Amino acid sequence: MKSTEIRPARLIVRGLASGLMLASLALLPGCGEGGDEGGPSTPTEAAPAAPAVPARPQAATPELPDDLSRALVLGLSAFPPAGPNDTSPPVPLPAELEFIVRRGGEWLKTTITDADSNVFHKAMAYETPDGKTGLLTGAGEKALLKLWTKQNGQLVAETLWEKDFGGRFSRMRDLEVGDIDGEGTNVIAVATHDQGVVAVVRPRGDGYEVEELDVEKDTFVHEVELGDLDGDGTVEIYATPSEPNRLDGSHQSGVVVRYVPGKQEGRVVVADLGGRHAKEIMVHDIDGDGKDELYVIVEGQKNPDGRGLLHRTEIRRYTAETPPDQGLVIAELDDRLGRFLTPSDLDGDGKKEIVAALFAKGVWWLRPGDDPTKPWRKRAIDRQSSSFEHAAIATDLDGDGLQELYVASDNDKEIRRYVWNGRRLVKEVIHARQDDRSILTWNIMPIPVELVPDFE
Numbered sequence: 001m002k003s004t005e006i007r008p009a010r011l012i013v014r015g016l017a018s019g020l021m022l023a024s025l026a027l028l029p030g031c032g033e034g035g036d037e038g039g040p041s042t043p044t045e046a047a048p049a050a051p052a053v054p055a056r057p058q059a060a061t062p063e064l065p066d067d068l069s070r071a072l073v074l075g076l077s078a079f080p081p082a083g084p085n086d087t088s089p090p091v092p093l094p095a096e097l098e099f100i101v102r103r104g105g106e107w108l109k110t111t112i113t114d115a116d117s118n119v120f121h122k123a124m125a126y127e128t129p130d131g132k133t134g135l136l137t138g139a140g141e142k143a144l145l146k147l148w149t150k151q152n153g154q155l156v157a158e159t160l161w162e163k164d165f166g167g168r169f170s171r172m173r174d175l176e177v178g179d180i181d182g183e184g185t186n187v188i189a190v191a192t193h194d195q196g197v198v199a200v201v202r203p204r205g206d207g208y209e210v211e212e213l214d215v216e217k218d219t220f221v222h223e224v225e226l227g228d229l230d231g232d233g234t235v236e237i238y239a240t241p242s243e244p245n246r247l248d249g250s251h252q253s254g255v256v257v258r259y260v261p262g263k264q265e266g267r268v269v270v271a272d273l274g275g276r277h278a279k280e281i282m283v284h285d286i287d288g289d290g291k292d293e294l295y296v297i298v299e300g301q302k303n304p305d306g307r308g309l310l311h312r313t314e315i316r317r318y319t320a321e322t323p324p325d326q327g328l329v330i331a332e333l334d335d336r337l338g339r340f341l342t343p344s345d346l347d348g349d350g351k352k353e354i355v356a357a358l359f360a361k362g363v364w365w366l367r368p369g370d371d372p373t374k375p376w377r378k379r380a381i382d383r384q385s386s387s388f389e390h391a392a393i394a395t396d397l398d399g400d401g402l403q404e405l406y407v408a409s410d411n412d413k414e415i416r417r418y419v420w421n422g423r424r425l426v427k428e429v430i431h432a433r434q435d436d437r438s439i440l441t442w443n444i445m446p447i448p449v450e451l452v453p454d455f456e
Helices: none
Strands: 008-014 072-080 094-103 106-114 120-126 133-140 142-153 154-163 171-178 187-193 197-204 207-214 220-227 236-242 255-260 263-274 278-284 294-300 309-311 313-318 328-331 337-344 353-360 364-366 377-380 387-395 404-409 414-420 427-434 438-448
Touching: 072 133, 094 328, 094 427, 106 377, 106 427, 120 171, 133 187, 133 220, 133 404, 142 171, 142 187, 154 197, 154 207, 171 220, 197 236, 207 236, 207 255, 207 263, 236 263, 236 278, 263 313, 294 337, 313 337, 313 353, 328 353, 328 364, 353 387, 387 438, 404 438
Parallel strands: 120 438, 220 278, 337 387
Antiparallel strands: 008 106, 072 094, 072 120, 072 438, 094 106, 120 133, 133 142, 133 171, 142 154, 171 187, 187 197, 187 220, 197 207, 220 236, 236 255, 255 263, 278 294, 294 313, 313 328, 337 353, 353 364, 364 377, 387 404, 404 414, 414 427
């Protein structure tokens, strides 16, 4: 269901209100890249009438509770509308967090801004050593790592780490949380723009202590992930250092590296991308063998003349035993950029898969066969999307035991929910942005509804 109702300062997306238009999209079985379009039929001699066949009953979409105990938080950068004579690069507005919660049968939205920075690259729930849950954010322009707690209905921030990295961009780019040291404490792993900083932030006494594991001049680190590829019980950190961004699709090299602070192991290259680079990785046990795998979106490259692709986007798979230069290509996608990987089991069959969000070719469902080292099956999730799905996550927000997929489609100015109805995925637009600002959604995460600031 899609709503466009607006109230001043707060937008309310009415999921079940009367008079709203249903916007659902079904996945066609067997659809992959391209797909076949039905052509015109050739007139033939009329055949005898066949007996009537009863209509196949339509699968019902699972009923959604009126209230959910978890919400979504989205990290944004927003830009003012361009004027007719504007030729200079747009100046970002203050960093913005968007909260979407279901309450009273409606999808509700509220926002907060932080004038200290111009982008929130990520926001996520974080449990402190004293057992309290707050909202952790990584921001840019000023590189700030903040912990927000709810006080008198509003979020109040404490700065855990602030630093000017000395490059063109000073940004906390990505965050992950886990027991990195094996001491039962939630340690924060941070990747930065720029200067190639990978750091861990540890709670110590009444404050937080920062250890920079790596620093590399003129290097971007877009992504940090935690996992355990060798299955020894010690958490590993994975990161994606690369040359500075080149938006024209030209050569940009990078690697994927590993750090193991719990064993005092420093930087090791685990994926040599052969002169290409990655902005997105995922670490997860998809094949169910009890050990994580590393999945890397290797970005494509344009032909030297700027027409078409020299290399398509690849999804490569690595295990602890994979040599750095021998990552297995499990899928190729006809796009230059890949923006998000999220593990999932959207159809609830007990077999894990991956959802990949791309720059220009939508969102894809990637499924392994019996042998996960062979090419995976791929299917377009939403052929009607105008793309630039910059952030996506599969999570069980409604608590029914089955994951839903949440996608930010920035070109369409929509937040979408895809849910399995027993036969196919059905799309619902739960939030439609009505203003004329340009928005980039950098991340979507589930959080306890208690962290959502009170509505005014």
